[in-house]
Amino acid sequence: MRPVKIEVQAVSKVFGRDPKGALAKVRGGMDKQRLKDETEHVLGLHDISLTIREGETFVIMGLSGSGKSTLIRHFNRLIEPTGGRILFDGEDILTFDAARLQAFRRRKVAMVFQRFALLPHKTVVENVAYGLTLDGVPKAEALRRAGEQIALVGLSGFEKSYPAQLSGGMQQRVGLARALATDAEVLLMDEAFSALDPLIRHDMQLQLKDLQARLGKTIVFITHDLDEALLLGDHIAILKDGTLRQVGTGSEILARPADDYVARFVRDVNRARILLCGAFADAGLIVAPDAPVVEAGATLEAAFAAFAGGAQAVAVRNGDGRIKGALTAQRVMEALARE
Amino acid sequence: MTSGFPELWDTRSFGRALDSAFNSVVANWGETLEMVFMPVLRGITGLERGLQFLPWWVVVALFCAATWAAGRKVLPVVLVAALLVLLGLLGVWNEAMATVALMLAATILSVVIGVPLGIVMSRSDRMRGGMLPVLDIMQTMPIFVYLIPFVMLFGPGKIPALLATIVFAIPPVIRLTDLGIRQVDPEIVEASRSFGASPRQQLWTVQVPLAMPTIMAGINQTTMMALSMVVIASMIGAGGLGYQVLQGIQRLEVSRGLIAGLGIVLLAIIFDRIAQSYGRRVQANLHREGN
Numbered sequence: 001m002r003p004v005k006i007e008v009q010a011v012s013k014v015f016g017r018d019p020k021g022a023l024a025k026v027r028g029g030m031d032k033q034r035l036k037d038e039t040e041h042v043l044g045l046h047d048i049s050l051t052i053r054e055g056e057t058f059v060i061m062g063l064s065g066s067g068k069s070t071l072i073r074h075f076n077r078l079i080e081p082t083g084g085r086i087l088f089d090g091e092d093i094l095t096f097d098a099a100r101l102q103a104f105r106r107r108k109v110a111m112v113f114q115r116f117a118l119l120p121h122k123t124v125v126e127n128v129a130y131g132l133t134l135d136g137v138p139k140a141e142a143l144r145r146a147g148e149q150i151a152l153v154g155l156s157g158f159e160k161s162y163p164a165q166l167s168g169g170m171q172q173r174v175g176l177a178r179a180l181a182t183d184a185e186v187l188l189m190d191e192a193f194s195a196l197d198p199l200i201r202h203d204m205q206l207q208l209k210d211l212q213a214r215l216g217k218t219i220v221f222i223t224h225d226l227d228e229a230l231l232l233g234d235h236i237a238i239l240k241d242g243t244l245r246q247v248g249t250g251s252e253i254l255a256r257p258a259d260d261y262v263a264r265f266v267r268d269v270n271r272a273r274i275l276l277c278g279a280f281a282d283a284g285l286i287v288a289p290d291a292p293v294v295e296a297g298a299t300l301e302a303a304f305a306a307f308a309g310g311a312q313a314v315a316v317r318n319g320d321g322r323i324k325g326a327l328t329a330q331r332v333m334e335a336l337a338r339e
Numbered sequence: 340m341t342s343g344f345p346e347l348w349d350t351r352s353f354g355r356a357l358d359s360a361f362n363s364v365v366a367n368w369g370e371t372l373e374m375v376f377m378p379v380l381r382g383i384t385g386l387e388r389g390l391q392f393l394p395w396w397v398v399v400a401l402f403c404a405a406t407w408a409a410g411r412k413v414l415p416v417v418l419v420a421a422l423l424v425l426l427g428l429l430g431v432w433n434e435a436m437a438t439v440a441l442m443l444a445a446t447i448l449s450v451v452i453g454v455p456l457g458i459v460m461s462r463s464d465r466m467r468g469g470m471l472p473v474l475d476i477m478q479t480m481p482i483f484v485y486l487i488p489f490v491m492l493f494g495p496g497k498i499p500a501l502l503a504t505i506v507f508a509i510p511p512v513i514r515l516t517d518l519g520i521r522q523v524d525p526e527i528v529e530a531s532r533s534f535g536a537s538p539r540q541q542l543w544t545v546q547v548p549l550a551m552p553t554i555m556a557g558i559n560q561t562t563m564m565a566l567s568m569v570v571i572a573s574m575i576g577a578g579g580l581g582y583q584v585l586q587g588i589q590r591l592e593v594s595r596g597l598i599a600g601l602g603i604v605l606l607a608i609i610f611d612r613i614a615q616s617y618g619r620r621v622q623a624n625l626h627r628e629g630n
């Protein structure tokens with residue numbers, strides 16, 4: 001198994017004048033609503049423990065106000081927990097002093113923001129070089145490395161533009177390039193794609209997957225879009241009212257929702273985009289040699305085009321290049337209809 | 340005559356104590372303070388002489404260059420040049436230059452002192468809580484009240500005029516620096532923090548640049564207030580256009596007062612144009628659209 005990158009141990013967060021006192025009350029059994037009504041403290045997170053492994057994309061989901069942003073801001077200590085520990089590569093980041101914390105933020109973690117949060121008075125290339133210049137990288141080198149990242153996200157030619165001159169999707173690419181430029185091991189993405197329109201959004205999702213495959217970063221990704229979570233996430237954590245309801249792979253959560261809340265959450269999902277061809281291929285079915293081929297790791301949706309083109313059956317190919325079996329349109333329909 | 344309010348404590352002896360305390364400050368520190376402010380006085384006098392000594396067209400060219408540097412637009416430059424020529428035609432050139440020297444000195448010192456104070460104020464709510472009432476008092480206290488101690492310390496002249504002007508004109512730049520920094524989008528500051536910016540880096544790479552339009556508005560107000568002080572400051576020996584107005588009043592010469600007053604208005608417009616075109620350019624840089 002991959003080594004652990006971030007370990008969250010029993011983290012709780014209370015907002016208010018006396019967080020510790022309020023947390024004691026919560027431990028004594030007071031719930032979020034009563035805490036708010038009686039003591040005017042907000043319970044942001046309650047007793048969260050989870051493990052994020054190196055190189056995976058870990059998605060945090062939940063409705064508005066469930067504590068997603070609060071949680072992800074603990075990973076680079078933009079928010080200090082009221083209780084609990086956060087280990088990064090086995091080290092407790094809460095013990096870092098100011099200088100150590102700055103160095104940690106400059107080199108180890110980088111963040112992409114929902115509303116981009118670019119520096120409006122700096123050009124695209126200066127924005128992307130920002131983290132490097134904070135770290136004292138000489139200007140020429142910082143700009144050169146920033147230029148590489150800009151090319152990587154497909155924005156060459158816009159180096160000298162200002163953020164306000166770019167579309168939302170382009171601005172978020174700048175945000176992504178800025179986070180990639182410091183070569184941090186962990187990317188924290190707080191609803192990074194939520195402000196984009198569906199087309200650009202899908203584009204960015206694919207681009208992120210592609211980057212992830214090439215660079216192997218650890219990505220913590222927040223979304224409240226289940227399709228996005230299932231597309232990107234190796235593991236998904238579902239939060240409600242500051243508590244963790246379930247952690248698992250997409251198919252685990254789809255197959256065995258931990259409770260009613262999670263079940264309602266996953267009910268409307270587009271199964272064609274989640275279920276994999278490999279899981280439904282019929283090994284006994286022989287297909288014509290010229291039949292269309294899909295990868296076992298592709299979603300059922302990938303087979304749709306072939307059927308629409310008139311194919312009777314589609315061959316399913318394993319990662320090692322051998323044909324594993326075949327899918328018929330009827331089998332696909334059964335898989336989608338299964339409840 | 341009976342007083343409407345019972346005298347519960349001895350205001351007169353309090354007043355006397357205050358006066359004698361201040362007198363001893365004057366006696367013990369007056370000379371030292373005068374020494375300390377000597378370089379400032381030399382600076383103002385030098386600036387004034389310089390402006391009066393230079394041929395008028397050189398001064399106009401300098402103003403035009405400053406306007407161009409501030410706004411990179413032709414129209415304000417032309418306007419400033421025209422207004423300066425008008426000032427010369429009014430026959431108050433030398434007086435105007437004396438006023439400009441005092442006002443520039445007061446504005447520069449106000450900015451040098453006020454911007455750091457505003458920054459300090461923006462960093463802590465307690466600091467802000469302590470400073471706001473002081474700024475309120477500075478702005479509402481009748482200006483003549485400051486003149487007394489400054490004149491006692493330095494005797495009539497340019498230094499007390501300068502100090503009284505600074506006290507009167509500095510609040511806007513302090514307030515608006517504080518406000519500008521507090522209004523910077525917290526998400527952008529957070530982003531800067533998330534990339535490991537130290538508090539100082541946050542200040543200089545994000546907060547101050549983004550607060551710049553507001554800070555400039557404060558500097559503009561400070562400039563205008565410094566200019567409006569020139570008449571009052573001339574009562575304690577500041578000279579310049581204000582002194583002409585004062586003489587107009589004393590001699591009941593309507594024309595003298597009117598012309599000098601007009602000169603002050605022209606100067607106000609000139610400095611307002613320069614400050615505003617700078618402010619507009621900074622603003623445009625922040626929200627650039629198209630090219």
Ligand SMILES: Nc1ncnc2c1ncn2[C@@H]1O[C@H](COP(=O)(O)OP(=O)(O)OP(=O)(O)O)[C@@H](O)[C@H]1O
Nearest residue numbers: 015042043044062063064065066067068069070071
């Ligand atoms: N600084 C704060 N002070 C007080 N309460 C806060 C603060 N920040 C967050 N909260 C509260 O903590 C809870 C979780 O907020 P958070 O922003 O983490 O939600 P979220 O899941 O990110 O929601 P969204 O999807 O709307 O972004 C909310 O009830 C919110 O009101």
Ligand SMILES: [Mg+2]
Nearest residue numbers: 068069070191
């Ligand atoms: Mg959020």
